[in-house]
Amino acid sequence: MNLSATLLLAFGMSMDAFAASIGKGATLQKPKFSEALRTGLIFGVVEAITPLIGWGLGMLASKVVMEWNHWVAFALLLFLGCRMIIEGFRTSSDDEEPRQRHGFWLLVTTAIATSLDAMAVGVGLAFLKVNIIHTALAIGCATMMMSTLGMMVGRFIGPLLGKRAEILGGVVLIGIGIQILWSHFTG
Structure with a gap:
């Protein structure tokens, strides 16, 4: 795989x-660049690791991975999306301070999904002659x-959306899950 194909794959995987x-940024109270x-680092690291795992599984049993990965992603994104929507509809008390950052495990779960x-x-790259380390690093850097x-x-x-940002973020996550299922079933 040449450099341009690797970069297209990397940025395609990061979308x-x-x-x-x-959605995550919209739900926070003006997140700082450090947040x-x-x-980005959490998403990038997870996104760099998953093709390596897929490549290893592809070497072992690609059929099983390909049969279930879309269902797992859909379930995780549906769960996270519904959770965000519910939080968006909850009435907040005046004493409650706006969130400045998301929890580590919430970000890891979203990144995995x-x-x-x-x-x-x-898994597919396991059957091609590619340098999986370079490809995984490109995917991770693009995602970061x-x-x-x-x-x-x-x-x-x-700030434009207010509390509706969390609802919109949840809808986006559910939409991504549906898109993953749709892509699987339509080929």
């Missing part, structure tokens, strides 16, 4: 994380950049 990070970078397609790509950018975009969208 789900970009969309999810916009955006933290989110949005990176399962990269695991499936890793796009997720950081998404958080900063969300920073500007959040």
